[in-house]
Amino acid sequence: MSDLKFEPSEIKILIVDDTLTNIEVLHKTLEPEGYAVSVATHGEMALEIASHLNPDLILLDIMMPGINGYETCERLKKNEDTRDIPVIFISAKGEMEDIVEGFRMGGVDYITKPFRSEEVLSRIKTHAQLNYLKKQQEKRIKELEYQNHKLRNLDEIKNRFLGTAMHDLRSPLSAISGFSDLFLLGDESYSEDQKIEWVKMINQVSKDLLGLVHNLLDISVFESGQLNLNLSSGNLSPLLLKQVKMNQAYSNQKNISIITSLEEVPNSIFDSNRMGQVIDNLISNAIKFSQPGTSIQVGLTHNDESLEFYVKDEGPGIPKEDQCRLFTEFPGINVHPTNGEKSTGLGLFIVKKIVEAHSGSIQVESIEGQGTIFHVQLPLIVARPDLKSVNIFH
Ligand SMILES: Nc1ncnc2c1ncn2[C@@H]1O[C@H](COP(=O)(O)OP(=O)(O)OP(=O)(O)O)[C@@H](O)[C@H]1O
Ligand SMILES: [Mg+2]
Numbered sequence: 001m002s003d004l005k006f007e008p009s010e011i012k013i014l015i016v017d018d019t020l021t022n023i024e025v026l027h028k029t030l031e032p033e034g035y036a037v038s039v040a041t042h043g044e045m046a047l048e049i050a051s052h053l054n055p056d057l058i059l060l061d062i063m064m065p066g067i068n069g070y071e072t073c074e075r076l077k078k079n080e081d082t083r084d085i086p087v088i089f090i091s092a093k094g095e096m097e098d099i100v101e102g103f104r105m106g107g108v109d110y111i112t113k114p115f116r117s118e119e120v121l122s123r124i125k126t127h128a129q130l131n132y133l134k135k136q137q138e139k140r141i142k143e144l145e146y147q148n149h150k151l152r153n154l155d156e157i158k159n160r161f162l163g164t165a166m167h168d169l170r171s172p173l174s175a176i177s178g179f180s181d182l183f184l185l186g187d188e189s190y191s192e193d194q195k196i197e198w199v200k201m202i203n204q205v206s207k208d209l210l211g212l213v214h215n216l217l218d219i220s221v222f223e224s225g226q227l228n229l230n231l232s233s234g235n236l237s238p239l240l241l242k243q244v245k246m247n248q249a250y251s252n253q254k255n256i257s258i259i260t261s262l263e264e265v266p267n268s269i270f271d272s273n274r275m276g277q278v279i280d281n282l283i284s285n286a287i288k289f290s291q292p293g294t295s296i297q298v299g300l301t302h303n304d305e306s307l308e309f310y311v312k313d314e315g316p317g318i319p320k321e322d323q324c325r326l327f328t329e330f331p332g333i334n335v336h337p338t339n340g341e342k343s344t345g346l347g348l349f350i351v352k353k354i355v356e357a358h359s360g361s362i363q364v365e366s367i368e369g370q371g372t373i374f375h376v377q378l379p380l381i382v383a384r385p386d387l388k389s390v391n392i393f394h
Contacts, residue, residue: 006132008034012053013124015039016046016072017061017090022113026059026090029117030124043067047075050082056131057124060107062091062098070105077106084134086127090115157329161219164330168212168344172205179205208342215346219329222353229271229357236307236378237262237300239272243279244298247287254339255292258283261299265307269381274354281347282311282374288337289372290315302380310375317368326364327352 013035015026023039030037038053040046043066050058058076062069069089076082086109089102094112102110109123179198182190221227244258251258286296294314301308316335318326325331330345337343355362359379366372 006129008128009036011057011128011132012036012038012055013128014046014049014053014055014058016041016043016058016064016069018042018064019061022061022090025117026120029120033121035124035128043069043072043075046072047079047082050076050085051079054081055085056135057128058085058087059090059124060087062089062093062102070101073102073105073107086131088123088127090120161329164344165212165216168342169209172209172212175205176202176209212342212344215344215350218350218353219346222350227353227357229274231269231271233267233269234272235265235267236270236275236309237265239276240279240298240300240309243276243283246280247283250284251287251296254287254290256287256290257295259295259297261297263299263301265300265302266380266382268307268378270358270378271354275358275378278351278354278376279309279311281351282376285347286311286313286315286372288339288341288343289313289335291338304380306380307378308375310373312371312373314371317370317372318364318366319368323364323366327362 013030015023015030015037017023017026017039018041023041027037027039038049038055040049042064046058046060049055060069060073064072067075069091073087073089076085076087083106087107088109088111089099089107090111090113091098091102092113099110099112108127111120111123179202183195183198183202240262241260244260247258283296283298290296290313296314297310297312299310299312315338318333318335322331322333322335325333327348329349331348332345352362355376355378360377362374362376364372364374
């Protein structure tokens with residue numbers, strides 16, 4: 001029932017009449033009630049005002065110079081912008097056929113002159129309420145359609161996400177199952193070295209799998225809006241060095257050198273595990289997508305307000321048209337690992353979420369055939385002992 005309540009000041013009424021006294025009487029009836037009243041003195045003018053003003057109700061005289069009330073109503077009903085505005089005829093023509101014609105032209109009501117103010121007011125109130133209710137319902141339907149559209153999009157993303165995740169989980173699991181079967185069969189014809197190879201494969205594949213599961217868990221954390229940063233004061237320089245070191249064995253395998261250029265920077269506040277994850281993603285991407293024999297540079301600079309680190313490689317670069325998708329889930333970019341490594345397409349999406357949770361930003365510059373550089377800026381925040389854990393998302 002609350003839907004039926006409206007403020008008269010929210011209701012715009014257009015009076016269409018060529019006689020000044022009629023206009024005055026209607027005006028005096030409606031205005032004290034609080035309705036927002038406008039006036040047109042002939043049909044053409046009414047059509048013009050109605051299409052701009054979009055009134056909630058039109059009180060329409062029939063006998064007017066130029067186009068009469070019936071025709072005015074007919075034309076209002078033919079125009080997409082004005083056809084839903086309820087029209088009440090107010091006329092001295094009181095014959096049955098006049099009234100029927102009024103309804104035939106699309107009127108919702110018919111009042112004969114001379115009229116009683118109370119009657120006009122209660123009819124207006126009824127139609128204004130109905131119209132108000134109709135508009136509310138239309139608004140709600142639009143909202144529902146919008147929500148529905150959003151849900152369908154989310155459902156599509158979820159299906160794509162599950163499809164990719166399942167696909168990426170299946171192959172390592174089959175590898176683990178296959179190699180462990182071979183091992184357990186204990187076939188004498190296989191050498192010890194061969195068996196150690198299998199165990200190494202199982203070990204490597206389980207690590208890949210664990211990485212994927214971590215990524216999937218991170219994504220679900222972001223989507224539920226529950227990323228809690230564990231903030232503390234720390235220094236980015238040793239963190240960058242640690243991540244370079246952790247990737248050293250991997251880069252050595254590909255004969256890729258990592259050169260560091262780290263400025264001395266003040267301590268700042270960040271979540272060191274999450275920031276380590278960001279740095280690791282960027283360095284391991286640089287190794288993963290670069291050709292053997294190339295080099296990677298990792299740098300750190302600062303100014304009074306911010307810290308900036310970068311990871312630069314001499315890899316294949318990222319096509320310009322793909323760069324806008326780089327930080328989305330499964331961007332499907334046509335740049336592939338150079339040594340058969342795993343590539344799910346979640347890393348940079350997670351990186352961006354973490355950086356933004358720190359009120360920072362990330363950009364990419366990349367030239368095909370020359371290489372890629374990722375820059376990360378973080379606000380330089382001086383330690384505050386009272387700050388421990390912050391929920392960034394709501
Ligand atoms: N340094 C880079 N050089 C060239 N292409 C890159 C580089 N970093 C990322 N890309 C491209 O962007 C895509 C998305 O990177 P992202 O880190 O999100 O995913 P991924 O490394 O393929 O998989 P994941 O990080 O989930 O294991 C990559 O698949 C690759 O095509
Ligand atoms: Mg990655």
